[in-house]
Amino acid sequence: MKLDNLNEQQLEAVTTTEGPLLVLAGAGSGKTKVLTTRIAYLITEKNVHPGSILAITFTNKAAKEMKSRVINILGPMAHEIQISTFHSFGLLIIKEHCEKLSYKRNFTILDSSDSLTMIKKVMKELNLDPKVYNPKSIKNIISSNKNELIDAEGYSKFVHTEFDEKVLEIFRRYEKRLFEGNSLDFDDLLMLPLVLFKKYPDILKEYQEKYKYILIDEYQDTNEAQYLLTKLISAKYQNICVVGDESQSIYSFRGANFRNILNFEKDYKNPKVILLERNYRSTKYILNVANDIIKNNSQRKDKNLWTDNNDGSKVVYHQSFSEKDEASFVVEKATELINEGISGGDIAVLYRTNAQSRNLEEAFLKVRLPYKVVGSVYFYNRKEIKDLIAYLKVIYNEADNINFLRVINVPKRGIGDKTIERLSNKAIDEETSLYGAIESGKELEFKKIIEDIKLKTENMTLTELVDYVLDKSGMRQELLNEKTIESEIRLENLEEFKTITKEFEERNGIISLEEFLYEISLVADVEEYKNNKDAVTLMTIHSAKGLEFDYVFIVGLEETIFPHSNSSDSLDEIEEERRLCYVAVTRAKEKLWLVNSRRRTIYGLTSQNLPSRFIGEINEENLEIDDYNPQFSTNDFSDYIDKTAEYKIGDSVMHDVFGKGLIVGIDREILTIAFSRQHGLKKLMKGHKSIKKG
Numbered sequence: 001m002k003l004d005n006l007n008e009q010q011l012e013a014v015t016t017t018e019g020p021l022l023v024l025a026g027a028g029s030g031k032t033k034v035l036t037t038r039i040a041y042l043i044t045e046k047n048v049h050p051g052s053i054l055a056i057t058f059t060n061k062a063a064k065e066m067k068s069r070v071i072n073i074l075g076p077m078a079h080e081i082q083i084s085t086f087h088s089f090g091l092l093i094i095k096e097h098c099e100k101l102s103y104k105r106n107f108t109i110l111d112s113s114d115s116l117t118m119i120k121k122v123m124k125e126l127n128l129d130p131k132v133y134n135p136k137s138i139k140n141i142i143s144s145n146k147n148e149l150i151d152a153e154g155y156s157k158f159v160h161t162e163f164d165e166k167v168l169e170i171f172r173r174y175e176k177r178l179f180e181g182n183s184l185d186f187d188d189l190l191m192l193p194l195v196l197f198k199k200y201p202d203i204l205k206e207y208q209e210k211y212k213y214i215l216i217d218e219y220q221d222t223n224e225a226q227y228l229l230t231k232l233i234s235a236k237y238q239n240i241c242v243v244g245d246e247s248q249s250i251y252s253f254r255g256a257n258f259r260n261i262l263n264f265e266k267d268y269k270n271p272k273v274i275l276l277e278r279n280y281r282s283t284k285y286i287l288n289v290a291n292d293i294i295k296n297n298s299q300r301k302d303k304n305l306w307t308d309n310n311d312g313s314k315v316v317y318h319q320s321f322s323e324k325d326e327a328s329f330v331v332e333k334a335t336e337l338i339n340e341g342i343s344g345g346d347i348a349v350l351y352r353t354n355a356q357s358r359n360l361e362e363a364f365l366k367v368r369l370p371y372k373v374v375g376s377v378y379f380y381n382r383k384e385i386k387d388l389i390a391y392l393k394v395i396y397n398e399a400d401n402i403n404f405l406r407v408i409n410v411p412k413r414g415i416g417d418k419t420i421e422r423l424s425n426k427a428i429d430e431e432t433s434l435y436g437a438i439e440s441g442k443e444l445e446f447k448k449i450i451e452d453i454k455l456k457t458e459n460m461t462l463t464e465l466v467d468y469v470l471d472k473s474g475m476r477q478e479l480l481n482e483k484t485i486e487s488e489i490r491l492e493n494l495e496e497f498k499t500i501t502k503e504f505e506e507r508n509g510i511i512s513l514e515e516f517l518y519e520i521s522l523v524a525d526v527e528e529y530k531n532n533k534d535a536v537t538l539m540t541i542h543s544a545k546g547l548e549f550d551y552v553f554i555v556g557l558e559e560t561i562f563p564h565s566n567s568s569d570s571l572d573e574i575e576e577e578r579r580l581c582y583v584a585v586t587r588a589k590e591k592l593w594l595v596n597s598r599r600r601t602i603y604g605l606t607s608q609n610l611p612s613r614f615i616g617e618i619n620e621e622n623l624e625i626d627d628y629n630p631q632f633s634t635n636d637f638s639d640y641i642d643k644t645a646e647y648k649i650g651d652s653v654m655h656d657v658f659g660k661g662l663i664v665g666i667d668r669e670i671l672t673i674a675f676s677r678q679h680g681l682k683k684l685m686k687g688h689k690s691i692k693k694g
Contacts, residue, residue, distance in 0.1 A: 001044045006037065013241075013274045014038045017046055017213070020234075020268035021241040022261070026305045027290070027586035028281030028548070031243050035215055036069040038241065039081060042213055043074060050080035052210065054233070057217035060085060062546075066217070082211070086226045090189035097196055097203060107182045115139060115185045122173045126166075130412065131474070133166055134481040142171050146187035147255045148224045149194060151175065190225035197232055208236040219244035219264070223255040231267065238268060246301060247294050250542060250580045252572075258579075262299065279305045279586075281548055283312025286588050288622040294582040296617050297575045305586075316593045317615065318626035323356075323556075326597045327363035330553050333593065334536050335369060337551055344370055348537040348549040350584050352562040354489050355496035355602060356555065357538050370535035374543055380520070384475070384490040388497055389520065391469050395453050396513050399433040408434075408446050411478040415442050449473060462501035462516055463604055470494060498604025541584045552588035554581075557596040558609035568685075571670050581614045594623075645687035647671060656690040658682060 003011055013023045013034045025031035039055060042048040057063050063084050071078040082089065091109070098105055110118065119142075120135050145155050152171040159168050178185065184192065197204035214234045216222070219242035222230070234240035242264060249258030265271050279287055287305045294300065320326040334347050349360055358379040364371040379385060387410050390403035398404070409415045419441065420434075427437040438447045449472055457465055470476040475494065479487040504516050537549065556562050562581065567573035585592065594615060599608050647653075651663045658675040661682070665672030671684050671691070684691060 001041060003037070003041070006033075007278055009274055009276050009278070010034050010037075013276070014041050016241075016272050016274070017042055017048075018239055020238050020264070020271035022264045022271050022273045023241065023243040023276060024261075024273065024301050024303055025243050025245055025276040026279060026303055027245065027248060027583070028279040029276035029305075030280060031217070031276065032066065032069070034276070035217060035241075035243060036066060036073065038215065039070050040073040043077070048213055050074075050077050051082075052212045053081045053215070054089070054211040054213070055081060055083045055215040055217070056086055056089060056230075057083075058085060058221055060088075062217065063088070086229070087186060087189045090193050090229070093193040093196065093207070094184070094189065097200075100200060100203070101192055101196055102179075103184070104182050107184055109189070110178070110183050110185045112139075112186065115143075118177055119170060119174055122170050122177060125173065126169060128166060128170070131478070131481065133163070133170075134478075134483065136487065137481060137483040138167055138170055140484050141167055142174060143185075143187050144255060145171075146185075146191050146225075149191060149228070151191075190223075190229065194225060194228060194232070204232060205236075207233050212237045212239055214240045216240070216242045217244070220246050220249040220258045220261040221251055221254075221256040222260050223257060227257070227260045240268065246299070247297070247303075247579055247582050248545065250545065250576060250583055252576055258299070262301070275301075275303045277303050277305055279307045280309075281589050282307060282586060283309050283590065285312050285314050285622050286585065286592050289315045289592070289618050290582055290585040292618045292622065293578060293585065293614050297578050299572075299575055313591050314624035315618070315622055316591075316626050317618075317623045318593060318595050319611070320595065320597045321599060323359050323597050323600045323602065324363075326555055326595055327359040329595060330360065330555060330593075331363045331367055331369060333553070334551075335367065338369070342551065344534040344536045346550040347553075348539065348544065348547075348551070348587065349553045349555060350539060350541050350544055350587065351555050352541060352564055352580075353492055353556075354540060355492045356561075358496060358500070360538055360555070364536065364538075371538055372535040374537055374539040379493070382490070382493055384479075384494050385497060387475065388466070388469065388494060389517075391453075391473060391475075392465075392513065392517060394435070394450060395457065395465075395469070396517060398435040398450065401434050404434050407473070408443065411474045413442050413446060415446070419443060457513065462505055462513065463498050465513070466498050466501055467604075492603065495603035499601045502601060502604055502606075541580050544587050545583055548587055548589055550588075550590040552584075552591075553593045553595055554584045555595045556600075557594050557612040557615055558600065559612060560607070560609050561596075561600070561602070562612055563614070571667055574669070578614065581612075647686065647693075652694055654692045654694065655682075655684075 003014065006014060010030060010033065013021065014037050017038075023031065023034060025034070035055065039053060042053060043050055055066060057066060067078065067081075067083045070081065070083065082092070084092070094101065094103070094107075095105075098107060116135055116139050119139050120130070123130060123133060123135060123138075145151075150158075152168065152175050155171055156168055159165055178188075197207075211233055214230065216230055221244070230240070230242075242261065244261050246258045246261050249256060249261075252258070265273065282290075284307055287307055291304055318329060320329055330349055334344070334349075337347060338344055351357065351360075357373055361371070361373065361379055380389075387407055390406040390410075393400050393403040394407060405420065408420075423434050423437050423443060427434050430437060435447065435450075438444055453465075453469060453472055456468055460468065476491065479491040479494070500520065501516065541554075560568070563574055563577035567577050596611055596615070597609075599606060601607075647663055647666060649663055649666060653661050653663060653673060655661055655673070655675065658673075661673040661675040663671055664674045664681070666686075669686050671686055673682050673684060673691075674680075675682060
């Protein structure tokens with residue numbers, strides 16, 4: 001078998017076939033090549049039967065790619081290898097032993113939407129108000145527990161509040177309904193194999209004997225169920241090879257535990273550890289910046305990316321005056337690249353949150369530069385934004401039946417198709433609008449909401465009106481109750497809409513809902529520049545993992561934006577933000593721009609943010625300070641933190657805003673300080689300029 005296309009470390013990872021092996025594969029180091037070549041090597045050189053190999057990755061796309069590559073090397077025999085996702089492998093086990101789990105062979109699998117529908121039905125049986133007990137939030141709680149191998153009875157041990165008791169009741173009934181319907185949800189595909197192995201140790205032994213060689217991709221993304229499933233099946237022969245990079249673990253919100261890869265050497269006896277540090281993707285300057293940033297994480301393995309690629313250009317650091325200038329700068333530079341013959345498809349703009357895309361989209365539309373938004377939809381076409389605009393249009397024109405129908409049940413008010421049909425017939429008979437036909441019922445409650453808002457519009461700015469609509473309609477509260485990542489994103493987008501109204505007010509100096517609706521209708525209608533294979537890609541950093549582009553812009557590198565404000569009081573979360581920054585930087589092959597703004601209006605609020613701490617962590621030798629607007633320092637964040645400050649528990653401190661406090665906890669970079677009853681406990685950075693001793 002030909003192996004001369006591998007570097008020394010890759011070759012060692014391929015040919016080390018016996019015993020536990022940890023391959024720490026840095027970004028762009030060829031990990032998929034190692035995995036596929038290792039599978040082929042086991043079969044052709046070690047005479048391992050294809051059916052004795054289990055290879056698992058995380059997405060169907062990745063599994064398909066791995067299988068395709070192995071087929072290209074081995075031919076038809078590759079079809080005998082079990083290459084799949086964790087969920088597919090779990091399904092295989094359940095199918096083979098469903099009777100032992102008391103399921104009939106014709107069991108069905110509920111998708112996420114089906115599971116939510118079942119939870120709603122259970123809640124209806126229990127007469128629980130979905131406004132108080134949000135179905136999506138409860139579905140999330142149940143799913144998270146099942147992925148931690150906690151069933152309803154296990155959850156009962158953690159019940160402390162009335163809310164917990166209701167969740168437990170729903171959890172129990174949900175499990176019962178699933179079983180009665182001979183159905184499984186997606187979480188069962190991971191959980192039930194472990195239930196089976198615990199109940200029938202002989203079946204576990206069969207799988208341990210069958211799969212003598214196990215390979216796990218993206219091991220840093222495993223949750224508790226996936227980790228345990230892997231550990232149990234590999235227990236006999238211990239020929240387990242896990243590949244991953246703790247520095248690219250960015251999915252803790254999905255239950256991923258990067259400590260699984262950090263603890264591999266404790267979990268398995270005498271493991272071999274191989275570092276893939278040679279990067280084949282990026283220039284030296286880009287890798288230097290990536291290394292400068294990630295070395296500040298304490299929870300990581302000691303590895304350093306390097307490359308034989310050329311030095312390339314220094315990474316450009318540019319600070320704009322505002323978020324509008326930031327977007328203009330990106331569009332200007334992207335246009336220059338395209339004019340030089342670069343395809344727009346080789347350019348990406350990465351940001352921390354979806355809400356940041358709007359200014360970029362408008363800047364691209366303004367100069368008619370093709371772009372596409374990945375992992376999201378066009379800002380004005382997002383459901384929550386269309387709902388909000390529909391409310392504004394009904395407030396402006398209650399005869400607008402299209403927008404009336406869009407929002408009469410947003411959020412859900414129990415107004416069904418029969419009510420709408422009755423209302424439509426009445427409106428036709430009376431020759432009036434749907435709104436005008438309302439006289440009673442739940443629809444009258446909706447009409448009162450609109451009438452109340454209309455009364456308030458006379459004395460409100462546009463921004464205040466949007467705020468009032470979000471509150472009065474119930475849209476904001478519905479998303480707050482949901483408590484999911486998706487609801488947070490949707491709420492951020494709604495809050496960002498207030499930036500649009502604020503800009504309109506500042507620009508026009510008048511309060512006119514009519515003119516505002518006219519203007520955004522024009523902007524929202526310009527879509528012909530978004531669907532083009534040569535379009536510049538706009539995407540969140542989470543969506544960019546696993547991808548690469550020749551030219552990359554990372555925007556919004558400011559404290560509270562990136563790192564995100566939600567991470568400020570937790571060292572673990574700050575380190576995940578830093579890993580996210582590392583992932584963003586290592587997407588770039590040829591050239592990288594780091595961009596931020598002195599002043600930013602987002603979610604309707606204007607603030608002056610410090611440059612991201614990640615900028616301050618970069619060695620200035622690796623940066624080119626862009627002279628477009630040179631009035632800043634890369635040390636702005638460092639100047640704000642006194643790294644020499646020392647504290648101990650019990651020290652009294654004085655804070656610029658919170659007043660006098662007492663240090664009650666210290667966790668590396670974070671101080672926990674007890675202030676007055678008004679402010680309570682706060683977690684703040686050590687040495688922050690706002691804190692003084694005494």
